[in-house]
Amino acid sequence: MEGKRTYSKTRIAPTPSGFLHLGNVVSFVRTVGLAKSFGARILLRIDDMDRERVVPEYVQDIFDVLNFLELPWEEGPRNVKEFEREWSQVHRMGMYREALEDLREKGDVFACSCSRAKVMRDSPDGVYAGTCRDKELSF
Numbered sequence: 001m002e003g004k005r006t007y008s009k010t011r012i013a014p015t016p017s018g019f020l021h022l023g024n025v026v027s028f029v030r031t032v033g034l035a036k037s038f039g040a041r042i043l044l045r046i047d048d049m050d051r052e053r054v055v056p057e058y059v060q061d062i063f064d065v066l067n068f069l070e071l072p073w074e075e076g077p078r079n080v081k082e083f084e085r086e087w088s089q090v091h092r093m094g095m096y097r098e099a100l101e102d103l104r105e106k107g108d109v110f111a112c113s114c115s116r117a118k119v120m121r122d123s124p125d126g127v128y129a130g131t132c133r134d135k136e137l138s139f
């Protein structure tokens with residue numbers, strides 16, 4: 001059907017800075033439902049950029065909850081060991097820094113003081129509206 005969006009991949013992206021809660025579970029179940037309706041694959045991307053807040057017990061909790069609820073994912077780590085060895089965002093810090101530097105060189109890095117809700121309201125098509133691009137807010 002023309003104009004209908006298609007998705008081939010989505011992600012579940014918990015942060016291991018606390019035990020999962022009901023809101024996480026609702027989000028995961030919703031993501032799995034959407035993935036099924038679009039025939040999309042699911043990536044488990046554990047967001048551990050903030051290493052000081054990451055607790056190994058919370059990483060294990062992510063796998064325990066997903067497995068207990070039998071929520072499927074096709075890509076990403078299957079257990080804590082795989083996560084630490086191959087999937088932790090620590091392994092990508094060099095790429096992130098290079099990408100940030102590229103954006104800085106192009107003048108495309110700026111602070112934004114908007115709430116997530118405001119960004120969503122201003123960007124119904126999902127493309128950032130550039131609300132704060134020229135405000136020269138300090139970081």
Ligand SMILES: [Zn+2]
Nearest residue numbers: 112113114132
């Ligand atoms: Zn803004």
